[in-house]
Amino acid sequence: MREVKAPEVRKQEIMDCAMKLFAQKGYDNTAMSHIAKELNIAVGLCYHYYASKQELYDAVLKYYAKICTEDLKEVFEKHFALQDLRKEIKKGLASMKEKFKYQEFFDKNKVFHNQLDRAMADELIPCVTKYFKVLHNRGEIEISHPEVLAAFILYGEIPIFSNNDMEVEQKIYLVEHIIDKLLR
8 A cells, every 4th residue: 555645745855856866867868657656656646746847947947956055045135235245155065065955966966967057056146136136236346237147147157067087175266266356
Protein backbone atom coordinates (compact mmCIF):
# COMPACT_ATOMS: atom_id res chain seq x y z
CA MET A 1 0.00 0.00 0.00
CA ARG A 2 1.31 3.41 -0.95
CA GLU A 3 1.87 6.05 1.64
CA VAL A 4 -0.53 8.99 1.51
CA LYS A 5 1.15 12.34 2.08
CA ALA A 6 -0.07 15.90 2.23
CA PRO A 7 -0.08 17.51 -1.24
CA GLU A 8 2.59 20.09 -0.39
CA VAL A 9 4.85 17.35 1.04
CA ARG A 10 4.41 15.13 -2.02
CA LYS A 11 4.96 18.02 -4.41
CA GLN A 12 8.19 18.96 -2.62
CA GLU A 13 9.29 15.33 -2.63
CA ILE A 14 8.78 15.15 -6.39
CA MET A 15 10.68 18.40 -6.87
CA ASP A 16 13.60 17.22 -4.70
CA CYS A 17 13.86 13.93 -6.56
CA ALA A 18 13.62 15.69 -9.92
CA MET A 19 16.39 18.10 -8.88
CA LYS A 20 18.65 15.18 -8.05
CA LEU A 21 17.93 13.30 -11.28
CA PHE A 22 18.11 16.35 -13.55
CA ALA A 23 21.45 17.31 -12.03
CA GLN A 24 22.85 13.78 -12.25
CA LYS A 25 21.45 12.61 -15.58
CA GLY A 26 20.46 15.78 -17.39
CA TYR A 27 17.10 16.85 -18.74
CA ASP A 28 17.07 14.59 -21.79
CA ASN A 29 18.01 11.48 -19.82
CA THR A 30 15.43 11.99 -17.09
CA ALA A 31 11.81 11.03 -17.59
CA MET A 32 8.83 11.49 -15.31
CA SER A 33 8.80 7.70 -15.03
CA HIS A 34 12.35 7.80 -13.57
CA ILE A 35 11.24 10.27 -10.92
CA ALA A 36 8.15 8.21 -10.10
CA LYS A 37 10.18 5.01 -9.88
CA GLU A 38 12.74 6.62 -7.58
CA LEU A 39 9.92 7.76 -5.27
CA ASN A 40 7.92 4.54 -5.63
CA ILE A 41 4.83 6.42 -6.78
CA ALA A 42 2.65 6.28 -9.89
CA VAL A 43 3.76 8.41 -12.84
CA GLY A 44 0.30 9.95 -12.90
CA LEU A 45 0.98 11.50 -9.52
CA CYS A 46 3.94 13.40 -10.98
CA TYR A 47 1.66 14.66 -13.75
CA HIS A 48 -0.98 15.59 -11.18
CA TYR A 49 1.38 18.21 -9.76
CA TYR A 50 3.32 19.11 -12.93
CA ALA A 51 1.68 19.09 -16.39
CA SER A 52 4.95 18.22 -18.12
CA LYS A 53 8.58 17.41 -17.52
CA GLN A 54 9.46 20.92 -18.75
CA GLU A 55 7.11 22.50 -16.21
CA LEU A 56 8.73 20.43 -13.44
CA TYR A 57 12.23 21.31 -14.68
CA ASP A 58 11.39 25.04 -14.72
CA ALA A 59 9.90 24.78 -11.22
CA VAL A 60 13.01 22.99 -9.95
CA LEU A 61 15.36 25.63 -11.36
CA LYS A 62 13.28 28.50 -10.00
CA TYR A 63 12.88 26.89 -6.57
CA TYR A 64 16.53 26.05 -6.12
CA ALA A 65 17.67 29.44 -7.45
CA LYS A 66 15.44 31.07 -4.84
CA ILE A 67 16.94 28.96 -2.04
CA CYS A 68 20.49 29.60 -3.22
CA THR A 69 20.04 33.36 -3.37
CA GLU A 70 18.08 34.01 -0.16
CA ASP A 71 21.10 35.11 1.88
CA LEU A 72 22.52 37.35 -0.86
CA LYS A 73 19.12 38.96 -1.39
CA GLU A 74 19.00 39.76 2.33
CA VAL A 75 22.41 41.43 2.06
CA PHE A 76 21.31 43.67 -0.82
CA GLU A 77 17.96 44.45 0.82
CA LYS A 78 19.75 45.92 3.86
CA HIS A 79 21.17 48.64 1.60
CA PHE A 80 24.61 48.71 3.18
CA ALA A 81 26.99 51.46 2.20
CA LEU A 82 29.02 50.43 -0.82
CA GLN A 83 32.20 50.30 1.28
CA ASP A 84 30.61 47.67 3.58
CA LEU A 85 29.11 45.55 0.83
CA ARG A 86 32.19 43.35 0.16
CA LYS A 87 32.30 42.10 3.75
CA GLU A 88 28.55 41.43 3.80
CA ILE A 89 28.59 39.60 0.45
CA LYS A 90 31.34 37.30 1.74
CA LYS A 91 29.15 36.47 4.75
CA GLY A 92 26.18 35.88 2.46
CA LEU A 93 28.22 33.59 0.17
CA ALA A 94 29.50 31.61 3.16
CA SER A 95 26.02 30.99 4.56
CA MET A 96 24.74 30.28 1.04
CA LYS A 97 27.23 27.42 0.71
CA GLU A 98 26.02 25.94 3.99
CA LYS A 99 22.41 25.96 2.74
CA PHE A 100 23.07 24.08 -0.51
CA LYS A 101 20.67 21.21 -0.09
CA TYR A 102 21.87 19.55 -3.29
CA GLN A 103 25.61 20.20 -2.97
CA GLU A 104 26.59 16.56 -3.49
CA PHE A 105 25.48 16.64 -7.12
CA PHE A 106 25.62 20.36 -7.86
CA ASP A 107 28.53 20.18 -10.31
CA LYS A 108 27.84 16.84 -12.01
CA ASN A 109 25.93 18.29 -14.97
CA LYS A 110 27.45 21.40 -16.57
CA VAL A 111 24.38 22.28 -18.66
CA PHE A 112 22.13 22.07 -15.61
CA HIS A 113 24.63 24.05 -13.53
CA ASN A 114 24.77 26.81 -16.17
CA GLN A 115 20.98 27.01 -16.30
CA LEU A 116 20.86 27.18 -12.53
CA ASP A 117 23.47 29.97 -12.52
CA ARG A 118 21.31 31.94 -14.93
CA ALA A 119 18.18 31.32 -12.82
CA MET A 120 20.10 32.57 -9.77
CA ALA A 121 21.13 35.72 -11.66
CA ASP A 122 17.49 36.24 -12.72
CA GLU A 123 16.45 35.90 -9.08
CA LEU A 124 19.01 38.48 -7.90
CA ILE A 125 18.61 41.14 -10.61
CA PRO A 126 15.58 42.92 -9.06
CA CYS A 127 17.13 43.33 -5.60
CA VAL A 128 20.57 44.33 -6.97
CA THR A 129 18.87 46.87 -9.26
CA LYS A 130 17.03 48.32 -6.27
CA TYR A 131 20.29 48.41 -4.30
CA PHE A 132 22.03 50.34 -7.09
CA LYS A 133 19.13 52.81 -7.14
CA VAL A 134 19.53 53.33 -3.39
CA LEU A 135 23.28 53.89 -3.80
CA HIS A 136 22.60 56.36 -6.61
CA ASN A 137 20.01 58.25 -4.55
CA ARG A 138 22.48 58.45 -1.63
CA GLY A 139 25.15 59.81 -3.99
CA GLU A 140 27.49 56.83 -3.57
CA ILE A 141 27.48 55.98 -7.29
CA GLU A 142 26.44 57.71 -10.48
CA ILE A 143 24.37 55.39 -12.65
CA SER A 144 21.75 55.96 -15.32
CA HIS A 145 20.62 52.35 -15.91
CA PRO A 146 20.87 50.32 -12.69
CA GLU A 147 19.00 47.34 -14.13
CA VAL A 148 21.50 47.06 -17.01
CA LEU A 149 24.45 47.20 -14.63
CA ALA A 150 22.87 44.59 -12.34
CA ALA A 151 22.29 42.22 -15.27
CA PHE A 152 25.77 42.88 -16.66
CA ILE A 153 27.42 42.04 -13.35
CA LEU A 154 25.26 39.05 -12.47
CA TYR A 155 25.35 37.41 -15.88
CA GLY A 156 29.01 38.36 -16.27
CA GLU A 157 30.11 36.56 -13.11
CA ILE A 158 28.71 33.23 -14.31
CA PRO A 159 31.75 32.21 -16.42
CA ILE A 160 34.07 33.22 -13.59
CA PHE A 161 32.30 31.14 -10.96
CA SER A 162 31.93 28.26 -13.44
CA ASN A 163 35.68 28.13 -14.01
CA ASN A 164 36.94 24.99 -12.27
CA ASP A 165 40.60 26.01 -12.74
CA MET A 166 40.33 28.75 -10.10
CA GLU A 167 39.92 28.56 -6.35
CA VAL A 168 36.79 30.15 -4.88
CA GLU A 169 38.80 32.95 -3.24
CA GLN A 170 40.38 33.79 -6.61
CA LYS A 171 36.96 33.91 -8.23
CA ILE A 172 35.60 36.20 -5.52
CA TYR A 173 38.63 38.49 -5.79
CA LEU A 174 38.29 38.74 -9.57
CA VAL A 175 34.56 39.51 -9.41
CA GLU A 176 35.13 42.10 -6.66
CA HIS A 177 37.89 43.73 -8.71
CA ILE A 178 35.66 43.96 -11.80
CA ILE A 179 32.73 45.35 -9.79
CA ASP A 180 35.01 47.94 -8.14
CA LYS A 181 36.11 49.11 -11.60
CA LEU A 182 32.53 49.27 -12.89
CA LEU A 183 31.23 51.28 -9.94
CA ARG A 184 33.91 53.97 -10.04
